[in-house]
Amino acid sequence: xxxxxxxxxxALALLVLMVSAAPSWGQDAEPQARPRVELxxxxxxxxxxxxxxxHDASGLDPRLGDPTSKLMYKDNDTHIIELGGRLNxxxxxxxxxxGGFSVSFDRGLLVDDDHTAVGGQHLFxxxxxxxxxxxxxxxxxxxxxxxxxxxESRGYLEVFGGLQYWRTKYEAIGVxxxxxxxxxxxxxxxxxxxxxPGVLAISNxxxxxxxxxxxxxxxxxxxxxxxxxxxxxxxxxxxxxxxDVHHLRSDLQQDxxxxxxxxxxxxxxxxxxxxxxxxxxxLTGGYRVxxxxxxxxxxxxxxxxxxxxxxxxxGFQTIRHGMMVGLTGSF
Numbered sequence: 001x002x003x004x005x006x007x008x009x010x011a012l013a014l015l016v017l018m019v020s021a022a023p024s025w026g027q028d029a030e031p032q033a034r035p036r037v038e039l040x041x042x043x044x045x046x047x048x049x050x051x052x053x054x055h056d057a058s059g060l061d062p063r064l065g066d067p068t069s070k071l072m073y074k075d076n077d078t079h080i081i082e083l084g085g086r087l088n089x090x091x092x093x094x095x096x097x098x099g100g101f102s103v104s105f106d107r108g109l110l111v112d113d114d115h116t117a118v119g120g121q122h123l124f125x126x127x128x129x130x131x132x133x134x135x136x137x138x139x140x141x142x143x144x145x146x147x148x149x150x151x152e153s154r155g156y157l158e159v160f161g162g163l164q165y166w167r168t169k170y171e172a173i174g175v176x177x178x179x180x181x182x183x184x185x186x187x188x189x190x191x192x193x194x195x196x197p198g199v200l201a202i203s204n205x206x207x208x209x210x211x212x213x214x215x216x217x218x219x220x221x222x223x224x225x226x227x228x229x230x231x232x233x234x235x236x237x238x239x240x241x242x243x244d245v246h247h248l249r250s251d252l253q254q255d256x257x258x259x260x261x262x263x264x265x266x267x268x269x270x271x272x273x274x275x276x277x278x279x280x281x282x283l284t285g286g287y288r289v290x291x292x293x294x295x296x297x298x299x300x301x302x303x304x305x306x307x308x309x310x311x312x313x314x315g316f317q318t319i320r321h322g323m324m325v326g327l328t329g330s331f
Contacts, residue, residue, distance in 0.1 A: 034088055035280075035330035042326030044080035044100065044288065049108075049136070051076075051168065051206060053242070053260065053316040055299035058117060060309060063185050065115025065122070067314050073170050073204070076108035076131055082326070092146040094158070102135030110172040110202065116185045125190040126179035129172035129201050136320065138166040138290075140268075144217070155220035155227060162233075164210040164266070166292065168318065172202035175248070196248075203245040206318060208292045210238045210266050225276040229286065231269065238266035238292050240316055253302040260313050262297025272324070282328045289321040 052074075054067035082100035089095070108131035116124045144160025177194035215233025222228055240262035245254055252258075272286015297313030 036088055037331045038084075038086040038088075038328055039331075040082075040084040040086075040284075040326055040328040042082040042084070042284070042324050044082060044322055044324045047078055047080055047320050047322030049076040049078065049168070049318070049320040050074045051170070051204075051316075051318045054314045055260075055311055056314050057299075057309075057311045059311060061185075063116060063118050065117045068115060068311075070113045070115075071204075072111045072113075073131060074109055074111065076105075076170070078102045078105045078107070078135055080136060082324075094144050094146070094160075096142040096144070096160070096162075097140070099137075099139040101137045105135030106132045108170075110170070112172075112202075114188075116181075118185060122181065123179060124181040124185065125177070128176045128178055129174050131170055132173055133169045133171040133203075136166070136168045138164065140164045142215075150220065153221075155218065158217045159215070160217065160233075161212060161214045163212060164208075164268070166208040166210075166290070166318070167206065169203070169205045171200060172204070173200060174198055175201050200247050202247065203243075205243045207241045208238055208266070208318065209241075210235045210292075212237065213266065213268075215268070219274065227274045229270075229272050229274050229284070231271075233268045235266045238264050240264060240292070240294055240297065242316065251303055253304055257302055259300050259302065260297060260316060261300075262294035262313050262316050264292060264294035264296075264316070266292040270324070274328075280330050282330075283325075284328055285323070285325045287322070288324050289319070291317075291319045293317040 050073065052070070052072045054070035056066045057068040058064045058066045080100045080102050082098060084098040086094055086096045110129040110131055112127045113123055114125040115121060140162060142160040142162030144158050146156050146158045148157040150156060175194070175196045177190055177192060180190040180192040213233045213235035215231065217231045220228045240260065242260040243256040244258040246252055246257040247254065249257060268290050270286055270288035272284055275283045277283055294313065294316040297316060298310050299313040300308050300310045302308050
């Protein structure tokens with residue numbers, strides 16, 4: 001965490017230094033005209049991600065806790081490259097597309113907790129695993145219109161609607177038993193201080209599809225060549241599908257071992273600065289948050305040799321946030 005803060009401060013300091021040079025380029029620079037096409041490349045350098053989910057199987061067996069299991073994929077820092085394009089048409093309309101993919105994804109920790117109701121609700125098993133995986137990919141499409149022009153050409157406010165798809169794959173490597181309580185669930189056991197390094201234990205793939213979100217984007221010119229940007233979008237309907245493969249469980253199918261469906265809410269927001277290097281090239285920097293959370297769902301197990309069992313998914317959340325820097329060209 002401390003390293004991320006230091007790198008974020010360094011990036012902001014560089015941006016402030018460049019901004020401070022702006023007056024020498026002319027205090028009376030004219031605002032940038034609305035271009036036909038805008039292309040951007042951004043580096044989401046300091047992102048931190050967390051995925052958590054839990055389910056309640058106590059309806060199948062009263063000895064199971066509520067929640068029965070809770071998994072947290074945390075401290076997952078990764079570097080994401082984002083490419084974007086925007087087409088402005090008519091007097092006020094625009095079509096925008098953005099896509100991102102991770103280029104490093106080998107840090108983080110999986111905490112896997114199991115709870116029992118035997119003798120009262122309590123934790124009877126906790127394991128840790130290191131994280132790797134193919135990482136995060138996402139795509140966003142928006143169609144919008146410029147709704148307001150600010151006085152004295154200081155900026156504008158746009159509204160838009162669109163959709164988003166977001167995928168993350170985790171791989172849990174190795175198993176370390178951290179907690180093992182003997183008063184667990186009859187028929188289920190754990191081994192104190194058990195360690196199994198280097199093996200692929202769990203593969204987890206999360207798909208979030210948001211069929212419609214609405215939002216706004218605003219740009220306000222602070223001084224010539226420097227403007228403040230704010231973007232936010234929300235949706236009351238974000239659809240989750242999750243596949244969980246437990247490679248060390250011989251009693252479960254492997255395609256997948258567990259699956260989850262859910263519906264929830266999503267929100268994306270960012271705030272930053274835009275610095276005009278030339279009339280057609282801008283440097284951008286800021287902070288972004290992407291978030292999804294279910295409010296209803298089901299968890300389904302897929303054992304070998306018997307039918308599947310379905311129980312409530314009590315919660316599923318994915319969040320990623322961090323600093324971004326980039327370049328935008330307009331034509």
